Amino acid sequence: MYPHERSLVKQYANRPFALIGVNSDRDREKLKQVLIDKELTWRSFWNGGSTRGPISTRWNVTGWPTIYVIDAEGRIRFKNTRGEALDKAVAKLVEEAERQ
Amino acid sequence: MRGSMLLASLVLIPGGLPCQETEEVAADTVASITKELAAERSKWVAAYRKIKDKQERSAKAKTYPRPDAYRKRAWKLVRGVETTANAGDALIWIVQNGAVGDESSRALGLLQKHHLEHEKLGAACVRLMFDIRPVVLKFLRDVKAGTSNRDTQGVALYATAKVLMRRVGAARRLSDADEKLMASYTGTYGEDTVQELLSLDEARVEAKAHELLKQVQKEYADAKLRGVPLGKKAAGDLFEIEHLAIGKNVPDIDGEDIDGVAFKLSDYEGKVVVLDFWGDW
Numbered sequence: 163m164y165p166h167e168r169s170l171v172k173q174y175a176n177r178p179f180a181l182i183g184v185n186s187d188r189d190r191e192k193l194k195q196v197l198i199d200k201e202l203t204w205r206s207f208w209n210g211g212s213t214r215g216p217i218s219t220r221w222n223v224t225g226w227p228t229i230y231v232i233d234a235e236g237r238i239r240f241k242n243t244r245g246e247a248l249d250k251a252v253a254k255l256v257e258e259a260e261r262q
Numbered sequence: 263m264r265g266s267m268l269l270a271s272l273v274l275i276p277g278g279l280p281c282q283e284t285e286e287v288a289a290d291t292v293a294s295i296t297k298e299l300a301a302e303r304s305k306w307v308a309a310y311r312k313i314k315d316k317q318e319r320s321a322k323a324k325t326y327p328r329p330d331a332y333r334k335r336a337w338k339l340v341r342g343v344e345t346t347a348n349a350g351d352a353l354i355w356i357v358q359n360g361a362v363g364d365e366s367s368r369a370l371g372l373l374q375k376h377h378l379e380h381e382k383l384g385a386a387c388v389r390l391m392f393d394i395r396p397v398v399l400k401f402l403r404d405v406k407a408g409t410s411n412r413d414t415q416g417v418a419l420y421a422t423a424k425v426l427m428r429r430v431g432a433a434r435r436l437s438d439a440d441e442k443l444m445a446s447y448t449g450t451y452g453e454d455t456v457q458e459l460l461s462l463d464e465a466r467v468e469a470k471a472h473e474l475l476k477q478v479q480k481e482y483a484d485a486k487l488r489g490v491p492l493g494k495k496a497a498g499d500l501f502e503i504e505h506l507a508i509g510k511n512v513p514d515i516d517g518e519d520i521d522g523v524a525f526k527l528s529d530y531e532g533k534v535v536v537l538d539f540w541g542d543w
Binding site: 168170174178179180181182183184185186188190193194196197200205206207208209213216217218219220221223224226227228229230231232233234235236237238239240241242246247248252255256259 | 286354356388431435442498499502506508509510511512513515517518519520521522525527530531532533534535536537538539540541542543
């Protein structure tokens with residue numbers, strides 16, 4: 163997943179797009195090192211150090227990764243799309259946002 | 263019937279018979295099958311952890327011990343003695359350990375016919391939440407209607423709602439699936455299920471799932487699934503349906519980042535956001 167996420171972030175730099183994570187790792191300090199080592203530049207919410215943290219619980223997330231794609235107006239448009247379908251979804255919504 | 267005949271013939275075996283052979287006949291149980299599979303897997307995990315080379319690792323990853331051969335052994339505990347509690351144990355184990363297609367249908371049929379009161383039937387229903395075949399829906403409905411065990415009733419009802427939701431999700435993904443995805447669904451669930459899902463009335467099924475979850479909340483809130491009250495489970499799913507469905511305005515997230523700096527999801531309004539629940543594992 164990381165290479166795909168990295169390429170999305172790179173491809174849509176300076177366009178109306180953001181990749182936001184909700185991270186459920188246990189060890190915050192270790193995670194900071196992972197972000198540096200693997201060049202993960204996007205911002206993540208801290209889910210309290212657990213897959214049962216407050217954000218994933220409220221969002222009823224039981225599988226990882228879970229992905230939501232939200233349009234520029236804050237509407238949920240896609241859920242759990244992956245691979246090419248995710249690329250297509252993002253391309254469509256970014257174009258939509260730029261047309262407005 | 264055959265069970266007691268086997269027992270009788272064991273009793274009649276003359277003492278001179280090699281001990282090992284008698285033991286082998288008598289020893290196989292769901293417990294020993296479970297134990298042996300777990301042992302094989304932990305051996306595999308230990309070996310996997312020792313591998314440092316990335317390529318070697320991904321080659322090894324493909325050899326994770328499968329339960330298929332163990333299921334064959336479990337079936338031997340069923341044949342001829344389908345109505346016994348031991349057979350019920352074995353059938354539940356089969357459902358929980360990767361049975362698909364006809365094999366799964368056969369196990370479900372026997373469970374429905376002979377084991378509606380089995381105390382572990384709820385555990386089988388939990389596993390079935392991840393299936394989308396019509397045969398699973400029918401099974402869960404029959405269990406709910408037929409068992410007198412309240413926990414099992416609750417879990418079967420909750421699992422029915424979950425299966426309906428998964429069917430809606432699968433139908434949506436199939437509606438613009440490429441050939442590869444289509445083949446993967448067909449391989450796992452069969453052509454009939456895929457065809458049926460392609461013409462699913464998504465809105466109606468979603469409404470039904472919603473209704474069932476409310477029923478779980480109302481009637482089975484205190485029944486438990488792996489220690490968690492079903493009422494809490496259903497509330498989570500209802501929140502997802504009411505606020506996290508396609509087309510809904512996204513609920514805000516007010517939290518902090520990895521460095522402890524506060525931020526909100528709504529800070530990104532005006533941008534397309536890919537929200538990714540992830541972990542480095």
